[in-house]
Amino acid sequence: MRVLLVGGGGREHALALGLADDPSVEAVIAAPGNPGIAAVAELRDVAAADPGAVAALAVEVQADLVVIGPEAPLVAGVADAVRAKGIAVFGPSAEAARLEGSKTFAKEIMTAAGVPTARAYTCTDAESTAKALDDFGAPYVVKNDGLAAGKGVVVTDDRDAALAHARDCGRVVIEEYLDGPEVSLFVVTDGEAAVPLLPAQDFKRIGDGDTGPNTGGMGAYAPLPWAPAGLVDEVMADVVHPTLTELRRRGTPFAGLLYVGLALTAAGPRVIEFNARFGDPETQVVLALLETPLAGLLHAAATGTLAAHPPLRWRDGAAVTVVVAAEGYPASPRTGDVITGADRAGIIHAGTRRGADGALLSAGGRVLCGTATGPDLAAARDAAYALVSGVELAGSQHRTDIAAAAVDGRITVPAGG
Ligand code: AMP
Numbered sequence: 001m002r003v004l005l006v007g008g009g010g011r012e013h014a015l016a017l018g019l020a021d022d023p024s025v026e027a028v029i030a031a032p033g034n035p036g037i038a039a040v041a042e043l044r045d046v047a048a049a050d051p052g053a054v055a056a057l058a059v060e061v062q063a064d065l066v067v068i069g070p071e072a073p074l075v076a077g078v079a080d081a082v083r084a085k086g087i088a089v090f091g092p093s094a095e096a097a098r099l100e101g102s103k104t105f106a107k108e109i110m111t112a113a114g115v116p117t118a119r120a121y122t123c124t125d126a127e128s129t130a131k132a133l134d135d136f137g138a139p140y141v142v143k144n145d146g147l148a149a150g151k152g153v154v155v156t157d158d159r160d161a162a163l164a165h166a167r168d169c170g171r172v173v174i175e176e177y178l179d180g181p182e183v184s185l186f187v188v189t190d191g192e193a194a195v196p197l198l199p200a201q202d203f204k205r206i207g208d209g210d211t212g213p214n215t216g217g218m219g220a221y222a223p224l225p226w227a228p229a230g231l232v233d234e235v236m237a238d239v240v241h242p243t244l245t246e247l248r249r250r251g252t253p254f255a256g257l258l259y260v261g262l263a264l265t266a267a268g269p270r271v272i273e274f275n276a277r278f279g280d281p282e283t284q285v286v287l288a289l290l291e292t293p294l295a296g297l298l299h300a301a302a303t304g305t306l307a308a309h310p311p312l313r314w315r316d317g318a319a320v321t322v323v324v325a326a327e328g329y330p331a332s333p334r335t336g337d338v339i340t341g342a343d344r345a346g347i348i349h350a351g352t353r354r355g356a357d358g359a360l361l362s363a364g365g366r367v368l369c370g371t372a373t374g375p376d377l378a379a380a381r382d383a384a385y386a387l388v389s390g391v392e393l394a395g396s397q398h399r400t401d402i403a404a405a406a407v408d409g410r411i412t413v414p415a416g417g
C-alpha cells in the first residue's frame with residue numbers, strides 16, 4: 001500500500017513511524033512532513049489545507065490511502081476532495097469535521113444524541129456573556145467557537161479575564177466547569193463500527209502543577225492506571241455510538257478518528273470536547289503501544305470494513321511523551337534556534353526545519369518531544385525525561401511533572417466518575 005500522510009507536526013511524525021512500520025506499506029509520502037518524518041517517508045510540498053492540491057498530489061503519487069493528520073485540512077474539505085478521486089481517505093468529511101470546527105455544532109449533536117456534557121450557552125455580546133458567566137459562577141470556562149489549535153479556551157476564576165477573552169473571540173461558548181481528572185479517548189471509526197484505542201491523558205497547561213496558560217499540549221501518557229474498570233465500554237455506549245448514530249441520521253456520517261475529551265466528574269464521565277483527528281501529543285504515546293499494524297487499521301476505517309478488522313493488540317507496559325517547547329511559548333514562541341541532540345530514536349519532531357547548512361532549527365512553539373515506553377509508567381517516564389535531557393535548544397521549556405501524579409498514585413476519580 002502507498003500512503004500519503006498530510007501534515008507536518010508531532011502527531012504526523014508518530015503516524016509516519018506507525019505507517020512505515022506496517023509490513024503492508026510499500027511507501028509513505030508525507031506532505032509537507034518535517035525533518036523527523038524525512039527519515040521514514042518521502043517529503044512533498046503541499047498546501048495541506050487546499051483540497052484541490054492534496055487531491056491532485058494523492059493522484060500523482062498513486063496513493064492507496066490518504067491519512068489526514070491536522071484539523072484545518074479536514075474542516076476545509078480535503079477528505080471530501082480526495083474521496084471524490086476514488087481514493088480511500090482516513091479523515092472525516094468537512095460536514096462531519098464540524099464536530100471539532102464548531103463548539104456550538106458539537107453541543108447541538110450532543111444534545112440531540114443525549115450525550116453527557118457540560119451545560120453551555122453560545123454568546124456573541126457582552127450582555128449575554130455576563131449573564132452566562134454569572135449563571136454558572138466561577139471557575140469560568142470560555143471557549144472560542146471556531147478552530148483555535150487547542151488554545152481558544154480560557155478557564156479562570158477572574159471574571160474580567162473571562163469577559164475579555166469573550167470580547168477577543170467574538171462568538172464564544174460559555175459552559176459550566178467540569179471537575180475531575182481528564183481522559184482522552186481515541187476512537188477509530190468507519191461511521192458505524194467503532195474501535196477504541198487506549199485511553200491517555202495529556203497536560204494542557206504550560207507550567208508544572210497545571211499552572212499558566214493553555215497550550216496545544218505539553219506531554220502525555222498511556223495507559224491510565226487509575227481509570228475505572230469499564231470506563232471505555234461506558235464511553236463507547238453513552239458517548240461514541242450515540243454521536244455516530246446522530247451523525248448518520250443527519251446524512252453526515254463521521255469516518256476517521258473521533259477524539260473524545262472527557263472529565264470524570266462526580267456525576268459520571270462528561271464530554272469536554274470532540275476533535276475530528278488524532279490528538280497531539282497523546283498520539284505519540286498511544287501509537288507507541290499499538291502492536292496492530294496501523295495502515296491496515298486506518299485503511300479498514302477508510303473503506304467501511306472496520307467491523308471485519310481483527311481485535312487490536314497492545315504492547316505491555318506504558319508510554320510517556322514530554323514536549324520541549326520554544327522560549328516564549330505559548331504567547332510568542334521564538335523560532336530559528338539551533339537544536340542539537342535530536343537525532344535519536346524516540347525524539348518526535350513537531351516544529352523543526354533544516355537550515356540551509358543542514359542544521360536542525362526550531363520552527364514552531366512545540367518543537368519536539370521525547371517519547372519512550374517502559375515496563376511500567378515510572379520506567380517510561382524516566383526514559384522520556386532521559387531523552388529530553390539530551391536535547392539542547394536555547395531558552396526551551398518543558399514540564400517536569402508529566403505522568404508524575406499517576407506514577408505517585410495521586411489521581412483520584414470522584415465517586416460516580
Ligand atoms: P478544549 O479545547 O475544549 O479541550 O479545552 C481545553 C482545556 O480546557 C481542556 O483540556 C480542559 O482542561 C479545559 N476545559 C475545557 N472545558 C472545560 C470545562 N467545561 N470544565 C473544566 N475544564 C475545561
